[in-house]
Amino acid sequence: MHPNGNAHVYARYLLKTEDGAVIQIENEGVLSEDSGGFVTTPKFAADASGSYAWLNSGVYAGTLKASESPEYSVEITVFQL
Template identity: 40%
Template structure:
């Protein structure tokens, strides 16, 4: 029996606009932050539309890296509303993180910023989002988090 090798197919990119992060706090060795999502755009071969100004990203930073838990809404060009629950991981060296915070250009290959999104909608035209597994590859671009979403075939 031949086993399938997984492949990824690009579906779309979301350029998620964010507001200033708010420190919530926590115990020793970790910090919890909330980053409001204020809008954005969605474009690609499988989905186009906008990021609605609702929701946000809760992140927990520990010495080993940061885990992310974002929930927000997309509106497709056809008017359908799509919920996204996007969990992820961000890891980098201290030097790279300092450069990112300063707004310096940093190559995406210098850090690990990946997500595992789950979508929800009852729109028939977008039901494919709810019946596939996706992988997101994220990067920061001056106040915008850009996430390329790929379907795992």
């Protein structure tokens, strides 16, 4: 949480697809008071010669919501613009 009351989130993680491809994701955003979650701008890095290369050139927006019930989890939704 920033001193001005704004909250910021930043995460880097890997996603392994069912066909074994590994996609790097860098996701950054700010807290949206309207939704109670974060609005994010994820960026993808996939193998340029693989079947997910199209992710590298897209523009995306997303949401991130955390839950503590029944177990701590994070739900991430991504939209291609």
